[in-house]
Amino acid sequence: MQIHTQNVIILPPTASTAALASMEKLMQSFGRTEAPAPAAAQSSSKPQIGDYWPGQGGFYAGDMRGDDGTVYGLIVSDCDTAKDVGTAKWGTDGERDLSQWDGLDNTRRLVNECPAAKLATNHTADEHKDFYLPARRELQLAAANVPHLFGDDNWYWSSTHYGQSTAWAVDFELGRTSRNFRYDEFRVRPVRRFIY
Numbered sequence: 001m002q003i004h005t006q007n008v009i010i011l012p013p014t015a016s017t018a019a020l021a022s023m024e025k026l027m028q029s030f031g032r033t034e035a036p037a038p039a040a041a042q043s044s045s046k047p048q049i050g051d052y053w054p055g056q057g058g059f060y061a062g063d064m065r066g067d068d069g070t071v072y073g074l075i076v077s078d079c080d081t082a083k084d085v086g087t088a089k090w091g092t093d094g095e096r097d098l099s100q101w102d103g104l105d106n107t108r109r110l111v112n113e114c115p116a117a118k119l120a121t122n123h124t125a126d127e128h129k130d131f132y133l134p135a136r137r138e139l140q141l142a143a144a145n146v147p148h149l150f151g152d153d154n155w156y157w158s159s160t161h162y163g164q165s166t167a168w169a170v171d172f173e174l175g176r177t178s179r180n181f182r183y184d185e186f187r188v189r190p191v192r193r194f195i196y
Contacts, residue, residue: 050146052078057192058127062145067101069196076142076149077123077131079189088116090157090167090182098161103113103135104161105192116157116188123190130188136160136168136177138191143175155186 010141038115046060047053053060058077065071066183091114110117110133134142136158142150150156150172158168169186180186 012077030180044075047111050148053192055126056194057128057131059146059149061142061191064101064141064193067099072193072195074134074138074141075192075194076124076146077192078149079123079190080124087185088119088157088188090114090116090161090180093165093182095164096161098159099135100160101135101137103138103159103191104132106135107132110159114159115188117159119188120190128192131192132182133157133159133188134191136170138179139168139170139189142189142191143170143172143177147175150189155184156189157186 048058049062051060052058053075054091055074056073058075058079061074061076061135063071064074091110096109098109107114107117107121112118113120114133117133123131125131139156139158151174153171155169155171158170161167161182162179167182168177169180169184170177
């Protein structure tokens with residue numbers, strides 16, 4: 001791919017010798033005789049998936065596309081609340097209109113009635129106080145990308161309900177997602193997000 005802007009030609013770093021020779025001829029037609037230098041690859045400030053992201057409050061679990069199409073980075077806390085605080089029930093029975101994708105909105109709506117959501121919002125790290133209980137799909141992204149950050153043979157609550165008396169949870173031993181009764185006590189792993 002070549003980009004021509006105001007007589008400046010940028011080649012990708014993988015440009016072949018033949019491509020450079022062709023570009024030299026094209027540049028001579030512009031009155032330039034020096035060969036273009038390959039463009040330097042931009043370095044990303046984003047860590048590798050699974051690495052701790054300093055200043056973000058936890059480990060980078062990957063990018064997520066929300067209900068509205070916005071792409072954001074998902075940070076999984078370095079705190080397993082089962083070890084630090086304890087397990088929690090999901091909450092009372094009743095039908096709710098909650099998202100499969102948007103744990104932040106779910107948690108805002110559940111925080112007063114869902115002990116698991118309340119537990120997640122109490123977490124702070126790197127001066128961030130915007131942690132929440134992940135939605136089903138967010139927790140599944142964590143299970144796919146960073147399962148080693150979660151305890152083996154442990155179920156974790158999502159903020160997504162299913163029907164009148166169950167909610168979704170993920171088993172990090174086998175990667176299963178299942179509906180469980182809301183009175184069950186499972187672990188809670190707070191997450192937070194940021195938009196690029």
